[in-house]
Amino acid sequence: MLRLAVTGAGGFLGWHVRVLLRAMGWPEPIVLSRADLADPRVVAAKLAGVDRVLHLAGVNRGEPADVAAGNVQLAVQLADGFKHCATPPAGIVYANSVQAGNGTPYGDAKAEAARLLADIGVDLDDVLLPNLYGEHGRPYYNSAVATFCRVLAEGGRPEVHADRELNLVHVTDAAARLVGAPVDGSWDPAMPALRIGVRALADRLTEVAATYRTGEIPPLVDRHGVRLFNTYRSHCFPGHYPIPLPRRADTRGELVETVKAHGGAGQTFCSTTRPGITRGEHFHLAKVERFVVLRGSAEISLRRVGDAEVLRFPVRGDEPVLVDMPTMWVHKLVNTGTDELVTMFWTNELFDPDRPDTWPEPVEEVPQVPVAVGT
CATH class of the missing domain: 3.40.50.720 (NAD(P)-binding Rossmann-like Domain)
Structure with missing residues (x-):
């Protein structure tokens, strides 16, 4: 060091x-x-x-x-x-x-x-x-x-x-x-x-942008494919989010298409979060990560590493939206409701405990790194 x-x-x-x-x-x-x-x-x-x-x-x-x-x-x-x-x-x-x-x-x-x-x-x-x-x-x-x-x-x-x-x-x-x-x-x-x-x-x-316009994930078949996609997403954030998800309902219940990935699968998992509890408080350098709240209400907070401004997205399960975490932004999810929160998470890669690409840092921290001139 x-x-x-x-x-x-x-x-x-x-x-x-x-x-x-x-x-x-x-x-x-x-x-x-x-x-x-x-x-x-x-x-x-x-x-x-x-x-x-x-x-x-x-x-x-x-x-x-x-x-x-x-x-x-x-x-x-x-x-x-x-x-x-x-x-x-x-x-x-x-x-x-x-x-x-x-x-x-x-x-x-x-x-x-x-x-x-x-x-x-x-x-x-x-x-x-x-x-x-x-x-x-x-x-x-x-x-x-x-x-x-x-x-x-x-x-x-x-x-x-x-x-x-x-x-x-x-x-x-x-x-x-x-x-x-x-x-x-x-x-x-x-x-x-x-x-x-x-x-x-x-x-x-152009193909990446066309696929992602409605939240569908373009093919991420190699290292540069992921990084080009992350670069494009950095120019979309925060103005393009959250992206609403269509709901289909009948007498049996409701269906929401949360992830449509072209040419890849990744990993999907769900979690429950008790009222007032926080998940996250970290950033990624390359991993693509999606949050979709399916039940309850929450706030997703994000801060670009080195910046002071915190952006906040209130989300609810009865109006499902997706928010994709931009790389190099610290993020967290807090259950702001009185009931249990159910959230679906998707990442473009399988979790590797030896190389998790998850770097802890609190969202509310006052940063010391100067903002890049490229904003």
Whole structure:
């Protein structure tokens, strides 16, 4: 377990790194803001006692000259801070790009930044990252995945102006590689990539959105299928929920279709909950989980990891709805009625006690992780 300092902690990758550290039970990292980096004495003070620095801050968009200067300047500032540190950290992990040195202002600046960091004299782990995607990515900025998901969530249709091949890596896997996390069912530091064309990606996400419009689960046949679905759901939440479920009744009673999964089964279970009792108080990194109250009344509460706002959904068994828990949102269910609560839960995978992908955290906790800029 290492004590880390992080630049770019509030960005897309930085937020996911901090969520992963929280799931692993590592200490909250020291945050080096842009303002901190401008003062080498502040940097030196914050680096005292740190084992490793994760340099995630960068400039990805803007005028070419600004992009080039910004990435080099950030490396220079970090290097200056190291020079003022009496006992500097033993290493730096640099979130570089596969575009480094490709002749563009961005690529050449990323390569120059790596050279400057290598000259500091500590161990440098220069990680070349491909295209990253994942929950709460910023549309029209972080990735085509985020853009397509947001367009589809708003009822539009993605437009593809130029088709090309992409190597897509889920951002949690990139975070695991950067922090040196061991392999786990929820992440893979080997960063397995999905190679797909832009047009094929748009078509795939369009099919996901069409299937999920009424709450049906699209085929989740592989690792990236699950993570693309979770990414799309992050752009649907909370505005698309709860989703009403149709009821069919006759003289025998009533029937409610709670889960219709295409190409997969998962695991379904039911629970009873006594009045005033709470279930949950955890978050998932990859697992898809559905709540449907079948009898009684309850409140489902959710808070995105690192955010302060708690969202609440009152639900009742006599008006059945579904609420799918978004990944990286802490959630709980409380029986708010006077009778026993009956709830159906569905997950896309069988429960594995060795790798449960269930990370405890109270919903009402005041968080310390900054919200990602991709909201």
